[in-house]
Amino acid sequence: MKKISYRLVYNRKKRLNASGKALIQVEAYLTKRKVYFSTHIYVRPEQWDARKARIICHPHEEELNRMLDEFLLKLQYKELEGWKQGKAISLSMLKLDDSDDSYCNFFTFGRKWVECSVKKASTKNNLKTTLTLLHEFRPSICLAEIDYQLLLQFEAFLKQKDLKVNTIAKHLCHFRTFYNEAIREGLVSPTSSPFINYKIKTTEGKHVFLLPAELERLEMLASELSGGPLCHTLDAFLFCCYTGLRYSDFTKLSEENLIYPDHQHVWLVFKSQKTGVESQIPLDLLFQGKAVRILEKYEDKARFFRLKPNPDINKELIRIGRLAHIEKHFSFHSSRHTNATLLIYSGAKLTTVQKLLGHRSIKTTQIYGEVFSQTLVNDLKKCKF
Template sequence: MAPNCTPKTNRFMLTIQFDRRADRPDAAGRCPIHLRAYFDGLRLRVATREKCLATDWNADKGKFKKPFPGLTEANEYLETLAERMQARYRQLRSAGMAVTIEALKAALAPPVEAPKVEEPAPIFLTDLYADYQAALKARGNLVQSMVSVATTFTHLNRFEKVLKRRLLLGDYDLALHDQFLAYLRGTRKLGQNTVCKTVKHVKAFLRYVREDRRLPVAVEAREMKIRWAEVEKVYLSAAELSLLEKALLPSSLVATRDAFLFCCYTGLRHSDLTELSQANVQTWDGSRILRLTQTKTRTAVSIYLTPPAAALLDKYDGTRAHLLPATSNQVMNRNLKRIGQLAGLRDLVEVVTIEEGKVVKRQQPKHELVSMHTARHTFAVLSLMRGLPVAVLQKVLGHAKIQTTMLYAKVVEDFQHQEMRRIWEGNATPVPAADSNPVCVIEAAVA
């Protein structure tokens, strides 16, 4: 059949042909290839976007021929166009719908690409933790309380480096949490209670993510179970405190010793000692007292200044903006170990730690265990031994819960039991309190 002749078609049949429009050559002599369709007495012509020379076209068969480049792919493309139009024609007929030129043209239109749905940006665990830190700061959390929050952030960053990948929020499930705990204990060599404190911050972070940011988390706080280890608090006996008071020290260590003794007499934390000013000193019944708001808990406390404490204030009166000399906690802790050694705190004590799930016991000189917080423990234990009621001690220390103060009462109770057993079951010869060496554990105390 000649290419330009209209074929005879059945009323309900679609006939498709391809021809080359020789009347529309381009500058290179290539003419466009068109699809012609005949159906229901109608005729349709559609450009295929293909072009070729006369030598590349088989007019009888209506397809490309050699030497047309890409011959096979080009002919397959024409067949695909014909099949798509035939399929659309049958679809309309089967549905009882009118077959129109526009409907058949639409079958050859390039498929409309579905709009690209942008994938949500990945939520990295440490990025979200940084947001959490910023939120805590904005909500007025104290700098001191933010230190351990920042330490947990450091642990998470280092954990990612061990894994050699950045963690997504959804990655942190119970299995990965267990890996994190193993890293803290095994690689970082952290003690049980330090690990517990880290887990406490991770739990608080995940609560913030779920409740404040409304993001799904892969592990619930209740699933992250961990136990705090019971710790015995390091404190000085009355005899050991006396040794410290009388020790001959280099002038460079005297100020640290005096600051430590003042905390032993008042129960102050290092953070409160560094902020003391003359405004905190008031008179009461002819004596002096301290009134202050604790830095850590924001609890208002009132502390009676005993004669030794008052004497230390007088020693440094007018010499500085703050009442007593104090440097950083780390420097003072380092100095205290040397001071304790010079004062003769050399008695060995049993140090109990938990390493890789095992209880490890070591003998260690007591002076190596002394820190600024030892002063607070010393004040609490010696006050109870002198008969200060637990409820009064709770107010002085600023504890919100009396259970925290009762930890000191247990130490005194154990001491009383030991003394009764010594007197009734052993030699009744008095033993100096400095000789009693309670078991100590190197862990941060709760109080």
Template sequence: MSLSIEYYRGSEISSEGKRRHLRNFEKLSTYIFSDPKTTAERNYNREKLQYAEDILAIRKAEYAQGKYGIKNSYNVKRTFLAFFEELTEEKQKQDSSNNYGNWFSTLQHLKKIISNNLTFEEIDENFIKKVRAYFKNEALTKSNLPLSQNSKYSYFNKFKASLRRAFDEGYTTINFATRTKSFDQAESQREYLTFNEVQALAKTECKYYVLKRAFLFSCLSGLRWSDINTLVWSEVRDEDNFTKVNFRQEKTDGVEYLYISKQARDLLGMRQYPQDRVFKGLKYGMTYNTEIVRWCNRAGVPKHITFHSARHTNAVLLLENGADIYTVSKRLGHREIRTTAIYAKIIDSKMKEAAEMIPELNINL
């Protein structure tokens, strides 16, 4: 009799709707007597079976380390939507800004095409293609309009991120995220404020004092809403004649050391206990978002401004006032200089000059 180790890798549903069990076998190149009749044959069998058991013990240890990619019998029975919902709730606890909103929106779309009972055991490349095709051709906004290119890019990337997480945690033996192409990202319009518009907002009353302080601080420092929201006094270092903010970026998890201006420091107010939030009472939600729009209207700023526009404003103001693009990139915490280069396009002085190069026409209308 030939000895081998059997690996059970779960099951899958065929195109005909039938469940097929997946098994692999490792031949050990070892044989035993099927019907030992002598003491020597029995001793021989005992020795070879012990050898096989020793190899099996090694394989079990390797399985525990994930080397064989064998499905965990508990994990594969878990439903995908429950897993994705758990990740979404996790994002809400980490960061209640736009990142959580994208995860929540992605979840609502996935619920439209994925059964509540679909388990990780049933996930395959056809399933991934089905989800991608939905976002490409079928997904609609709340207004029943096709998704924008950037929404497709964002939502599908959240789906891929969940697949990577599932692979890392042993729910799948294949990293399906690497087997499908993301959507191309369209270059988005970055709304920002001019210096005079920031000045107008600074002179105009805002219903929420903490919101006004935080928004203007973002204009002067370039910090994201998520980093401002979680900023505590222990991260604000007053050193000699300078103030530096030492913090960990919520988005990239990178540690940043950012010098801020005296005026930006004044917006922080008086120092409190080390673990106190600098901007107490700051909240993310429709109430504050709506007030930013109303504040802009009162200030005579005819633009659709969000809190994130303050970060764009900081980049534009720095470049307009002579900061080099590398310094701006470092201050904003960008990983790639091409991300910062988008702001350079906004303030292209040569393009401004070119607009006035053609001599004036004598026009009769």
């Protein structure tokens, strides 16, 4: 009786992708003929043991190896089913059933791709949230059935959940990312993409920032708290108001990022977690050196730069806002908006603010010049008509 033999093959085309990884495939062999099936799992060369045909030295090696085993079992099960039905065993029978296999299921493909991608943990969590919403919208989706109407229905589903326009746009962008990855892996044709004609709608986001008077209230509250349970959170928030740091950058800082070129100045030098751009911030020259005075309160700088998870910090900021009698709802990221807005209000050039914030494009910085009407008044006062 004819029997198909299977084996796992790594990097058959002898080239790595942009991430330095290569694909693992299943080779099916029968009567001097071979066909290959993509497992959609990519690993680095040092993460593949060719002798054992196993993934090694990978943070998720156990789960990924289990996926490979399941993939092999599914192909073998197809062959067994064909034999039970009295069909002639051939490689073509595997190919013909290929579109019905579970890896053409959108969710199977999406979860595997997220797990194997090199994206940050926070980005992976966001992508998984989109997958969860899609699964709630429709528990079973085949890649071949994703069309323009399905996108419209998913958009309507998100609107029914009272999600905001930009939140809906974010999930649809994630959906498009999954579909584009399926195109790159040859599972669907580029010409069949429903995103060619579908327009993802966005609206201009509202940047919440604190006014000078509101910032003064927080500064007064910080002196009153003096070591209380909320003091650390408030000090960190104020420090980022004076420096424009993101939460992700602040929590990665250490004492090594503080540079003292002389006895009078201190600079904060770091590389952005989000953009990879290096920023150099003269702490004593910004906001009368208030960031330096906060640092001086903490002998253990490492402890100062370690915060609770961002959602927990934002909950504490709600309590802090109430204690300071600030009606405005603000989050930790509002400190960055506050920094940029007040710098421009105080007369700093956009290019200077761009450099301090580590923006790649001046267009990103320009939005802060439009949100504070008093900035316009100050600029007009300087003009001689």
